[in-house]
Amino acid sequence: MEFKILFDDGQGNIVDEDGNDPMAADYPELDKELEMLTNMEMYSACQYEQHQHKEEQQDETMTQQQQVNTAAKPKKRQYSSHSEDVKSLVIAYHLEKLVSAAKAGKEYGVGPRVAQRWIKEYKESGKQEEPENNKTKPGPKSRLGDEHKRHLIEFIDDNPSAIIDQAVDSLTKQFEGLVIKKTVVHNFMKNECNYLLRRHIFILC
Numbered sequence: 166m167e168f169k170i171l172f173d174d175g176q177g178n179i180v181d182e183d184g185n186d187p188m189a190a191d192y193p194e195l196d197k198e199l200e201m202l203t204n205m206e207m208y209s210a211c212q213y214e215q216h217q218h219k220e221e222q223q224d225e226t227m228t229q230q231q232q233v234n235t236a237a238k239p240k241k242r243q244y245s246s247h248s249e250d251v252k253s254l255v256i257a258y259h260l261e262k263l264v265s266a267a268k269a270g271k272e273y274g275v276g277p278r279v280a281q282r283w284i285k286e287y288k289e290s291g292k293q294e295e296p297e298n299n300k301t302k303p304g305p306k307s308r309l310g311d312e313h314k315r316h317l318i319e320f321i322d323d324n325p326s327a328i329i330d331q332a333v334d335s336l337t338k339q340f341e342g343l344v345i346k347k348t349v350v351h352n353f354m355k356n357e358c359n360y361l362l363r364r365h366i367f368i369l370c
Contacts, residue, residue: 255280256287261352309353313340317354 174180251273259269259280270280313336320335321327329347336350337343 251275252283255283259284309345309349309357314353314357316340317350321354 170182174184178186180186254273255266255269255275258264258272259266262269266281266284267277269284270277275283316336316339317332320332324331329351332354333345333347333350336345
């Protein structure tokens with residue numbers, strides 16, 4: 166860069182070595198330096214804006230990636246716990262109604278696999294007696310077979326207005342030593358004898 170020495174011409178004017186007014190002189194080198202300085206400031210400002218924009222893009226990308234990772238993260242499986250009472254009810258329903266484990270479980274809001282596991286464990290344990298909730302006082306076991314079915318059908322045909330107590334009395338008199346509950350006879354007549362339509366017969370007293 167060229168340096169210029171300025172003087173006072175004695176008349177209150179500032180001139181350069183050549184006697185020219187420095188304010189009116191043309192200094193292309195100075196203009197070039199000013200242009201370079203201006204361009205450098207513009208470049209720095211542009212670089213700063215680009216840097217800021219790049220950081221904003223990176224932050225946005227990281228936020229999106231975190232959202233994707235959160236959405237893709239598998240949810241913990243929720244397990245339902247059931248009491249022993251529910252377990253006993255499912256097993257009892259399966260044995261009494263002779264339905265599948267899945268259907269027995271559905272009756273009490275238990276998943277099919279859980280119900281199947283319960284019933285499988287029950288059978289493998291060797292326990293063939295009724296589940297805890299279905300146990301009654303010890304006494305003679307009773308079963309109703311084809312001969313009882315025939316007797317009940319004949320009894321109802323002969324006594325269409327009979328009630329369940331009379332049906333039970335008829336059974337115990339006909340088959341000596343038979344001990345049976347009204348609910349068992351009621352279910353047997355409904356499921357095995359197809360007397361569902363004659364509901365007035367099955368009034369429980």
